[in-house]
Structure formats: structure tokens, C-alpha cells
Amino acid sequence: MARLRTHLAALGVGLSLALTGGPASALERLVLRLPFLETQVTINLSGGQSAEELIQASPDLQDLQLASGGKLMDFLRQVFLTPLPLETKALLAGSTGQPLLEQALHAATQLVELEDFEPDVSGRMLTDALLRSERRGQPNILGFLRELPGEQASIDLSRLVEVANRLKTNLENGVALANSTEAASVTAGMRVPLRSSWSREVVQVSVPHRPQTLRVLILQPASSANGRLVVISHGLWDDPESFEGWGEVLAAHGYTVLMPDHPGSDFNQQKAMLAGAAPPPGPEELRLRPLDVSALLDGVSTGRLLAGAKLNTNAVAVVGHSWGGTTSLQLAGGVPTDSRLKSRCNDLKHPERNISWVLQCSWLSGINQAAVSDPRVKAVVAVSPPLRLLFDGSRLETLPAKVLLISGTRDWVVPSGPEAIAPMRDNKAAQWGHRLVLVQGADHFSLRSFRDEASPARVAPVILGWINEQLEVDGVITFSKGGWGDEQGSLVDVSDRL
Template identity: 50%
Template sequence: MIHFFDRCIDGVRAAALASLLSLSLAGSVAAIERLEIELPLLDVNVSLKLKGARTTAELIEANPDLQELDQAGDGSVSRLLAQFLTAPLPERTSSVLEQSVGHPLLEQALLAASDLVKVKGLPADTSGRVLSDALQAAYRDGEPNLLGLLRRVPGESLTIDFQALAYYAKRLQANQDDARALVKQGTATAAAPKSLAESGSEGWTRSEIRFSVSHRPEPLDITVLTPQRTSNGKLVVISHGLWDEPSSFEGWGRLLAANGYTVFLPDHPGSDAKQQKQLFDGASAPPSSEELRFRPLDVSALLDGVEAGTLLKGQQIAIDAVAVVGHSWGATTALQLGGLQTTSRKLKTRCQDPRDPDRNLSWVLQCSWLSGADQGSLADPRVKAAIAVSPPMRLLFDESSGPSLQAKVLLVSGTKDWVVPSDPEAVVPLKGGKPLANGHRLVLASGGSHFNLWAPADQKESPILGPMILAWINQQLAVPSPYTFSGGGWGNTTVPLVDVTGQL
């Protein structure tokens, strides 16, 4: 059992911390006195008496069974408990939590956690206020650890149920089964020639500019990549995901610029890496649902700037036929601009069920968009091609609006993406939409995850999706080129890319 705890200790500690957020304010109710960990697969329940214990030694002294186990294990229990309960929490935990109290992102995280951890003696509340108060008290009293936090949370006992954790793991597996089956039945596209895959290593010029927009108080920071050789007069905008930055996708932009495209990589200030740092510093709350509207407005404002001659002055750019590429939330942005209509209908009916069979980690973000979902339909008719890599989309979009898309969409999903799993967020939404007949495609990346399909600026390897992105845009924007999507030859040997559209 000690060995089992050693492997699970980080997960237990994180689960306990996250799940405490589901407590509600209850005045002078006594603090939690007992921590219970249920391991049904091993038919073992561990119960720890917490009252009065401030250190690992005091905790073991208060629990005779632990004393015997610790002696038998030559101090192993002491070391594990020190790691689990008395190891210091990150210094910023309290300020981050205080900024997040009552935020929809936090509320959704707590809803999921409430199924894993139960607190006896208190009704559930997803605001996070009690945890924030208890954590501040623990820091103030010199006990900035999980044990100190538990000693200040009202309630009788807290139970961590690993059966629920097993259910979550099984659900994630089920949410990837269809995609893996489709890949197995399909044929991977032939790998791109080395000359194409590595073409982004040179042939472009990089600059950074700032551009003021009417819908934000701060200007947008934009990375601009322009071709050193002949320009094809086409513009591509690449939108980053939540708490990310343009440099994470500069590899795609470099390959596109080397092949004639002008590329904008805007920094979305309300949900970028800098905003995450502000959150961790306690200076900002998580992104608001308004960002769902602001992000596509960022892109449209850039297109307006090019059209007005404020941006790319003196360059001949065909602003009536633009491509947008996005990853994660940036992919959602690309779909909005491409013409998919947003709705709050599914968000209202499905966000409150932690046992929904399609629920996945991306729903934490999607459900936080509820208050802004009905204002997110922001199609830009100038966007004629869209590439959406790992987009959170199941709850946000109205599937019936698919036929009205003005952009031809290439949706890409990794079969090992546990953040935005393929089945509920890609395969199922496209199954009933006749994507092939409407000119859209679904490509599954075999072995692709949420974090290995992007293309950081400092990455030595060629971008996995780069040739495919180029081929799709070439074809949809009618750019003369030997590389088109229908022509093939845009695949990858490390992560096989399979067009499964015809199998849906």
C-alpha cells in the first residue's frame, strides 16, 4: 500500500486541494477533523485524524495505525505524508484563488472536483470563497500547506474517492476510441518532401508591431512574417490558444511566409501568456466570457487595418480572401470567423452534469463562455479558409449552422489529446454535418496530443502540421502551387495524418 501511495501522492494532493473549492461558507462550523481516502480497487480505506496536528510527526502520533505502518516501512509513511500534507503550497496559490473566486472557469473546475471529493457537514458551493478564506488564514498563521488548509476549512470530514477518478479515466478512454478506430481503418497521407517540410527555415522576414483597436483598452502586439521572395498577395492570421502566445506557432507562420504568404500572429491580451502571469501574480482574474467576442474582433480589426491601408502599407494584399489558423481557443476563434454560429443552448443544459459521458477538460473553458455565447457569432466574410487545430467546440456551436459557413474548414484533432479529446470535440460534431459534401475535412493526427502539434519558434524539428496547413490554404485560396490538399504529400512520418472525412 505504501508503494501505491507513493505513485498516487501527487494526484491525491492535487485532488484534495482542488476539491476543497466546492465547500460553502458556513459561519462557525468546526474545521475538518478527518481525511478519508477510499481505494475501492484495493478494497482499502485510509482514515486520518487531523484535529490538533500541525506537523507530520503530530499527525502520525494522533493515528496509532499510522505509527505501526511508519515503523514497518522505515519512515516511508512520514515521508509520504510530508509530501502530501505538509509540503508548502506555491506562494501564489492564495492570490490566484482570491482573484478566481466566483469566476465561471473556477466554478466548472469545482463542479468536476466535487464528484471526486465529498465534504461531510457542508452543502456544496462552487464559488471558492471558503477555500480562499481558509487558505489566507493558513498562510497568515504560518501553515501554508494542505494540512494547514484542512484545519481551517469548515466541515466534519473530507473523503477522496478514487472510484470517481477511475470513472474519469475510463470516460477519457471512451472519448478517444472512435478516433483511434477511424485512424486504424484509414490510410495515412504520404509524408511531405523534406524540401517542403523544412522550407520555413529561411525565406521570411520577421517584425513586431502594435496596433490599436476600438474594442480593447490596450493595443494588440502582432508578430508579422513576410516573404523575402515573391509574395502571393495572400494573408494568413494565426490565433493562439488560452494562456499561450504567438511564438508557439511561429513555425507554421515561417513555413507559410517562406512560401509566399504574409502572416499575422496577434497576441490576444485578455487570454494570453501575459494574462496568465498576471493571474498567478494575483493581479488579474481568469479570462472573462467577453474574450469569446474580443478574439474574433481582434482578427477582424487587423483585416480592417489592412483594408484601410493602416497595416501593411504599400503591399498588395487580397483582403477579400483570407485564411485563419488557430489552435485550441484560437481554433474556436477561427471557426467563429469562418461562419459557425454560437449558442448558449447546450451550455445551459449540459454544463452542470459532472457525469455527462462526453464531458472533458475543455468543457471547463467552454462552460465559462455561457454568458457570452449568444454574442459570439462573428463571421467575417473575408475569411475564406479556416484551419482549426484541437478546437473546443461541442457545447458552443450550433451544428445546424454548418452549411452556412463561408469558409472551407479543415479540422485537426490528435488521437491522444486529453484536453480536447477527438470523439466529442471533432468526430461527433462532424458526423451529422456532411462535411465532405460541403467541402470541409477532418484530419486525425495519430498519436497527436494537445501540445505536440504546435510549432514553437525555437523548435528544431519541422512543424508536423506545417505542410498540411500550407496545402489546405493553397487549395482554398486558389494559389498556384504544386502543394495542395487534394494532391497529398503533406503528411508526417512521426505523427501520421489521416483524412477520415469519407468515413464519417
């Protein structure tokens, strides 16, 4: 019963995102199909206003109430009768028709079948149903479901198993590769606490391609500056502070580090979106993010930013996480194409499909304007970037920058199999000087590193080693000589095993 209650809770919330359609009679029944138990559970939604009345109207729930020792009642109250957050209406209204919401709803239709209706992935029907439920005095899941069209919706829980198995498969290759490859050696001095030998400043920079200024976190070495510049690009709905630990290691070794907020897809944008004050990030953000970085390089080279710092802007490094990693690949000369987007985005059962495809597929309409490389970028580190659908790898041999790809073996958001190993293997990237490092046990978010952490960031030494080597800077470590591993032996260069 505990497992069943967990499934029911998740599905109750999931329905609020997945069921859409055209105007019709109110939804009367929700059917949960459990083929692995050779049974199904039918909930009669029109049977009452309270948990007690729902149970009374649904024989299957009566059986579950007895089997649960009376505990089902509280569960139903929590799932169906708890008021929806006040921000829900504003979020849906502000997101209706936006590609990112459409892709999320399209993915949700794999799990939900609304009988006799085609799914409307624009989000309009969701918003309308929520407004009607509020007017009827039922701003909760039960009231919301009753305002959806049709008579019956069904969910086949075996499809959840299929999705889970696909995610598991997409991780298995990375786990096997990491376990069978020797880990990188460790330089003891790279794993001791840092001494604060840099300055920290936040500035606002105007840019020609956005109405907003860019908020930029700057770390500058207090002494022994090497005159080289690194830009760190954050991921979707994140901010520079999540990667300040990376920047601290680089600044401690002489690099000046710029860490911009990308205003169209940062943490503040997420807050505005959830409040209904802004739509989700649109496809144009795929082009604007690299332009943010190039604008900062322009500012440094003209002296508008970091005047008098004597920095080499003709050979810089860009480091990015998640969407920031995609940004770094664009700057390196990667040209996004639409061929895989068009052929795979509608294939909900593609064996490589993963959560990051929701974001990647939302970029389709902006793909033709997203080729925005910058020849000043000579070294790139892309950590967990969504890339499989965007880049075909045809230009690897001519990229002006060498790319280090880093991926965690437990990253279920951007899994290593389809998003790192397959592209590197299929395009024979290693023969052109690009490398792939897997981090055993790391997920999508655990490689981030914040300010003043007790020990240096887990992947900071390998980032430093790669940049030292590509920019030909004398340093404590370089990538090819090793020494960028950790005490746990979790960092593994698998490039030559692909």
C-alpha cells in the same frame, strides 16, 4: 505502496482546489476510500502539527508507515507541511467568482464529498480558509484543510478510475479510425529544412474594442509574395511564438502571416492571474478574440498596418490552435448557442465530458454576444478546438469558409472523439466540403511549432495545402491532391469514414 503514495500526493493537492462550503467547525478527518482494495484510509487532521503527530493520531497511517518501511513520514511532510506558494492567495482572491474558476471547482466536486455541506464553487471559502491558516501560522495544506468547514471529507478513488476510463473511451474512436485509414502521401520537398526567405517584425496595433494594444508578430515573404494573408490565433495562455513554425512554412510559400497576442487570454495574462493581478479570462473574451482578428484585417485594408503590401483582404485564411481554433470557427460563421451548455455543463457523468468542458462551460454567460463572423475569412484550419458544447452544426452548409479540423489521437485535453469526430459525423460536415485530419500519437500541445526548428512543423504542409486550395492559390501542394503527409505516416484524412 508507490501507487498509493502517488494517489495521496495528487489528492492532497487536489483538496486545496476542491473542498468548499459554508462557515462551520474545522475539518477533522480526511477519508480516502479505495473500493478496489476494499479498504479506506482515515487521516485525523486535528491530531498534530508534524508528520510524526499525524501518524500517531491516525491508526491507518501507522499501518502505512510500517508497510512503507518508514518512508511515509517524508511523504506526509512534503504533502501536508510544505508551505503553499506565495501566489496561491493572490490567485484565489483574484479568481473568486469568475466563471472559469467556478467550472474548475464544479468539476472537482465529482471527486470530493464534503459531508453535510453543499460545495461553494465561487472560490470564496477557499480564499477565506487560506487567509485563516496564514493568520494561525500554518500556510500549508494541513493548516488550509483544518480551516475548511465540516467534520469529514472523503474521496472515493474509484471516481478517479471512472474519469480516466471516460477519457480513454473518448480517444479510442480516433485511434481506431486513424489506424484503419491510409495515411496521406508525402512531398519530400515539404519535409526538408526551410531556407529563411521571410522577414520578421513585432508591432503594436491599437484596436477599438480593447484598452490594450495588440502585440502582433508579422512574417512577410522576402520575395515571391502571393498577395494573400493568413492570421494565426493562439490558444489559452499561449503566445504567437508557439506557432511561429507554422507561420514560417506559410511565409516561405508566399503568404503574409499575422500572429496576434490576445491580451485577455495569452501567456502574459496567465502570469498576471497567477500573481493575483488579474482574474481568469472571462466569458467576454469569447467575443473579443475574433474581434482582434477582424481589427487586424481592417488595419491592413485601410493601410494602417502593412501599408503598401498590396494584400487581398477580401479572401483571407485563419488558423487557430485550441481556443484559437474556436476563434477561427466563429470567424468562419459558426454561431455559438447555449443549448448544450445548459443541458450538459452540470452533468458531471456525461460520457462525452472532457477537460475542455471546464473552459467551454465558463463561456455560458457570454454566448449571446459571441456571434462575430467575418465574411472576409474564406478558409479556416482549426487545430484541437473545443467546440462540442458551442456549435450545433446547423449552419454548416451556409458557412462562407470551408473548415479543416485537425485533432491528435492522444489529445486528452480536447479529445478527438467528442470534440472532432462526433461533430463532424453528426452534422455530416464532409458533404459540405469540410474535412477532418487525425494525427496519430499527437497530444494537445505536440502539434505546436516554434521558430527555426530543424524540420518543418508536422502539420504545416496540410495547413498550407488546405489554404492553397480554398484560396485558389497555385502552390506546391493542395489538400485534395495530397502530399501533405509525414514520413511517419501519422496524418490521416478520415472525413469519408465518418
